[in-house]
Amino acid sequence: MAALSSPAHTAVPFSGTVPFFSQSASFQQLWPLISSGVEQVVAHGKYSHGRQVAELEQALCAYTGARFALGVNSGTDALVLLLRAAGLAPGEEVLVPAYTFIASASAVVLAGGRPVFVDVEPETYAMDPAALAAAITPRSRFVMPVHLFCQLADLDGIGAVARRAGLTVVEDSAEAIGMRWGGRHAGLLGAGGVLSFFPTKTLGALGDAGAVLTDDPGIAERVAALRHHGRGGRTLDHFPGISNETGLSGMNSKMDDLQAAVLLAKLTRLDADIARRGELAARYSARLSRILGITRLPTVITRNTDTVGAYYVYLIEGEDRDGLARHLAARGIETETYYPTPLPFQPCFAHLGHRRGDFPVAEAAAERALALPLYPDLTFAQLDRVCAAVEEFYTGGAR
The missing domain is CATH 3.90.1150.10 (Aspartate Aminotransferase, domain 1)
Incomplete structure (x- = not known):
């Protein structure tokens, strides 16, 4: 197969205009790796949920230390799938910070829950443990700290409140690749976390993509099924959902292999x-x-x-x-x-x-x-x- 030609654009010299985000120069540098990855996708003939996605999942496990990393088609879907797989029931409350991107709360609604908002710390813009304690109600089931901008939320303080109240911690770690708390990577200090690979993220694709991180094999198994229409086994007509007890139906949130190829190239730097x-x-x-x-x-x-x-x-x-x-x-x-x-x-x-x-x-x-x-x-x-x-x-x- 003939090699893909390099993109025609080149990095624009500084002329006084400063875009909020650009990856033109780095894309140019990485093009040989990206081109090779795209060619492999075409050669394998599987463009979604294929070899490149599996390779990326393994690479993410190696980088973060997660036992499981599951590629999906956006960071928002990753949150929805994580909440559903972790057992959020319809109408149950998830405590989320008042200051964050709307996906942190809309994912709760999409998963069937009810967001309860919590004020944040002025130093970190992350959930304030004291405000969290005051916001808990009898219907509260989960707490979802969001790691924003450059650092993690106070996971020790939030974790202590959650343990006293019997809440499950799930992390909106969409922005937090490379961040660690007590030596553990973001997303792995509760039941699970997520990554977003939106193009502007620290590790960004050339479109939407995301991942769920967890050390819990049960959550990983449920996410794996839910992201693929609840599919079980290897036959095309077997869609049992998760189990007769949960009655969870699946959705279509598989990662595209072309995005995985881009992410594998960018992960090297x-x-x-x-x-x-x-x-x-x-x-x-x-x-x-x-x-x-x-x-x-x-x-x-x-x-x-x-x-x-x-x-x-x-x-x-x-x-x-x-x-x-x-x-x-x-x-x-x-x-x-x-x-x-x-x-x-x-x-x-x-x-x-x-x-x-x-x-x-x-x-x-x-x-x-x-x-x-x-x-x-x-x-x-x-x-x-x-x-x-x-x-x-x-x-x-x-x-």
């Missing part, structure tokens, strides 16, 4: 990419720490000697966040607002009856937080351009 993100974050912090008007810079909080963070998003807080975003946009610098509306106040959760002031830390973050460009292909020259524009805004040169 994951540690280098994480290190590069750390270098960029350190340079940002050194430049921005002296600017008045910036009220918070990200940092990895070390709660134990084996805490390891990884910079997925570089999130700052500052005065007049929206004005800063407009200022940067006018200078060709893209940013993202994480997250302008806390989940309890989204229209889809209005029926839960929450009011402004119920989640003060999440609400404050929603008004002040802004994400700056951060990805391995970002150059120091581009980063310095971002910092100079931020400084210009806060020193009054643009206002």
Whole structure:
């Protein structure tokens, strides 16, 4: 089979425009590996749930230390499948942070549960153990901490509350590949966790993909069946679901082998990419720490000697966040607002009856937080351009 030609595009030299995310240069570098993987998919003739997916699952187990890694078609589906496989029953409550991407809560609804929102810590943007304890009700069954931006939630504190209340911990570790707590990889400190391979993630595909991580063989078996229409055995007409007792029906959430081929290629440089993100974050912090008007810079909080963070998003807080975003946009610098509306106040959760002031830390973050460009292909020259524009805004040169 003739080798696939390299993509026509090349990395664009820095010209003053800074995209929020780009992987053009790294994609160019990895193209020989990606091309080889795609050719193998075509040669094998199985384009979904095939050899490349199985190889990726093994590689993820080796990287994370998980006993089981199961490829699925998105991080959101991974959450739904994990909750269902872990035993969430219709109407049972799952405690989730008020400040996170909507998939953390919508997955609970899709799995048949009811989200109960919990305020977050100002230092980590992750679930506050004290607020968690106050939010538990008799119908609470699961707690789902979300690891955001560059570090893990307080798993010791959350775990202690969960044990006292008899709750099962499942982790929304979609952003947390490479992060560890007490030497264990994110997603493996409760019943299970997930990974998202959305293109902007630390390990990103060229489309949607995700995975469930767990050390529990029962959960792994149920996820394996549920992601493939509840299929059991190897015949095409045998769909028993999970068991007569659970009555769980399956769904179609198999991973595409083309995405697995891309991820296998990118996994070879994951540690280098994480290190590069750390270098960029350190340079940002050194430049921005002296600017008045910036009220918070990200940092990895070390709660134990084996805490390891990884910079997925570089999130700052500052005065007049929206004005800063407009200022940067006018200078060709893209940013993202994480997250302008806390989940309890989204229209889809209005029926839960929450009011402004119920989640003060999440609400404050929603008004002040802004994400700056951060990805391995970002150059120091581009980063310095971002910092100079931020400084210009806060020193009054643009206002």
